[in-house]
Amino acid sequence: xxxxxxxxxxxxxxxxxxxxxxxxxxxxxxxxxxxxxxxxxxxxxxxxxxxxxxxxxxxxxxxxxxxxxxxxxxxxxxxxxxxxxxxxxxxxxxxxxxxxxxxxxxxxxxxxxxxxxxxxxxxxxxxxxxxxxxxxxxxxxxxxxxxxxxxxxxxxxxxxxxxxxxxxxxxxxxxxxxxxxxxxxxxxxxxxxxxxxxxxxxxxxxxxxxxxxxxxxxxxxxxxxxxxxxxxxxxx
Ligand code: TMP
Numbered sequence: 001x002x003x004x005x006x007x008x009x010x011x012x013x014x015x016x017x018x019x020x021x022x023x024x025x026x027x028x029x030x031x032x033x034x035x036x037x038x039x040x041x042x043x044x045x046x047x048x049x050x051x052x053x054x055x056x057x058x059x060x061x062x063x064x065x066x067x068x069x070x071x072x073x074x075x076x077x078x079x080x081x082x083x084x085x086x087x088x089x090x091x092x093x094x095x096x097x098x099x100x101x102x103x104x105x106x107x108x109x110x111x112x113x114x115x116x117x118x119x120x121x122x123x124x125x126x127x128x129x130x131x132x133x134x135x136x137x138x139x140x141x142x143x144x145x146x147x148x149x150x151x152x153x154x155x156x157x158x159x160x161x162x163x164x165x166x167x168x169x170x171x172x173x174x175x176x177x178x179x180x181x182x183x184x185x186x187x188x189x190x191x192x193x194x195x196x197x198x199x200x201x202x203x204x205x206x207x208x209x210x211x212x213x214x215x216x217x218x219x220x221x222x223x224x225x226x227x228x229x230x231x232x233x234x235x236x
Pocket of ligand 1: 097196
């Protein structure tokens with residue numbers, strides 16, 4: 001049966017599933033950066049991101065954080081619950097890097113005493129502008145209660161993933177999450193958790209093992225994704 005393509009994003013395609021409450025996500029090898037201005041391919045990335053995201057979502061589910069994950073269908077495809085995506089990117093940081101370092105003029109690698117959280121409006125034509133909780137409410141993107149739930153889940157994700165990656169010899173620098181509403185209105189973690197959406201540094205050498213290798217033309221991009229996947233599977 002030919003599946004109906006509902007949406008194609010920069011890194012994934014979304015297809016209808018037989019059950020109207022579910023969707024099929026298919027991970028591509030396409031990579032973009034700087035709001036799509038830089039384009040490329042990371043060979044094998046779709047397979048790694050699909051499998052890694054699913055393993056981490058299962059781990060988070062066991063830690064009491066609800067997610068959209070249902071079942072891995074193939075190397076690149078996963079069945080997920082259909083959600084109404086909250087168009088807010090939720091970024092948690094443990095260490096300064098990327099846009100935080102640039103915005104506040106602080107060296108990459110500066111460690112915070114407590115994690116930070118920030119929101120940006122998921123809107124490519126506006127360049128995903130930074131926003132605060134009042135802006136999220138003003139634009140009716142989420143209610144105050146939903147924002148509280150999202151913050152609680154985002155910090156819980158950070159604690160669980162920080163501990164796990166530490167066991168793998170990896171430092172979780174920062175990451176981006178997206179949340180969605182189920183038909184009953186409950187908030188669940190959606191999208192993906194992968195080296196595309198996290199900064200992951202080797203705890204011993206500080207080597208970057210994430211999409212920054214692509215963003216910054218550091219080379220050995222495929223190898224970095226493979227190394228992260230190897231560490232993950234060795235410690236599951
Ligand atoms: P930033 O420092 O560029 O704001 O990125 C923070 C984190 O969010 C980093 O782990 C990469 C991730 N991220 C995405 O997943 N998608 C994006 O579009 C951007 C800009 C960042």
